Amino acid sequence: MIRLTRLNRESFYLNPDLIQEMESTPDTVLTLNSGVRIVVQDAPERVIEDIVQFKRRILDPRSLLDGILHVPSVS
Numbered sequence: 001m002i003r004l005t006r007l008n009r010e011s012f013y014l015n016p017d018l019i020q021e022m023e024s025t026p027d028t029v030l031t032l033n034s035g036v037r038i039v040v041q042d043a044p045e046r047v048i049e050d051i052v053q054f055k056r057r058i059l060d061p062r063s064l065l066d067g068i069l070h071v072p073s074v075s
Contacts, residue, residue, distance in 0.1 A: 001013040001014060001015055001016075001054070002014055002016050002047070002050040002051060002054050003050070004030075004038075004040045004042050004047070005040055005041045005042055006038070006039070006040060006041070007027065007039055007040070007041060009041070014030075014038075016050075016051040016054055016055075018032045018033055018034070019031070019032060019033075019051075020032060020033045022044055022047060022048075024043075024044050027039050027040070027041075028040050028041070028042055028043060028044050028047060030047070
């Protein structure tokens with residue numbers, strides 16, 4: 001999940017897999033797969049960064065073990 005902020009400054013979390021499209025009008029407008037549109041304060045570049053970090057976290061096999069096993073970092 002990524003954390004976003006609505007125009008009224010209310011924070012919420014969204015599964016980025018639900019995002020179909022993002023526009024800057026100048027507000028950032030997210031269109032979800034369901035057709036629902038959400039306007040957020042977050043800049044498109046930040047939303048993209050957060051999505052990339054989220055995907056890296058869930059696709060990294062080491063992160064799947066966090067909380068289950070202690071995995072020492074490799075230096």
